[in-house]
Amino acid sequence: MAKLTIDEVEYDTEDFNEDQMKVYNEILYAHDQLNRLNYTVQVLNERCVTLSKIIVDSSKEVETTDED
Numbered sequence: 001m002a003k004l005t006i007d008e009v010e011y012d013t014e015d016f017n018e019d020q021m022k023v024y025n026e027i028l029y030a031h032d033q034l035n036r037l038n039y040t041v042q043v044l045n046e047r048c049v050t051l052s053k054i055i056v057d058s059s060k061e062v063e064t065t066d067e068d
Contacts, residue, residue, distance in 0.1 A: 001014035004024065013024055 001012060004011045004013055004027075013021070016024060
């Protein structure tokens with residue numbers, strides 16, 4: 001089984017009772033959700049950067065067209 005470190009104390013999940021195992025599984029679930037949300041934030045931040053570049057590029061096209 002897995003090892004879990006809390007406040008610099010290592011616990012072996014194999015020794016957990018049923019209640020501890022439920023809490024441990026909740027920790028794993030919460031950690032997975034945090035990873036998923038962090039990934040989503042990164043993707044959305046990149047999307048904002050990409051869309052911003054589209055605005056800048058299209059603005060340059062309008063300026064070029066206006067100068068002609």
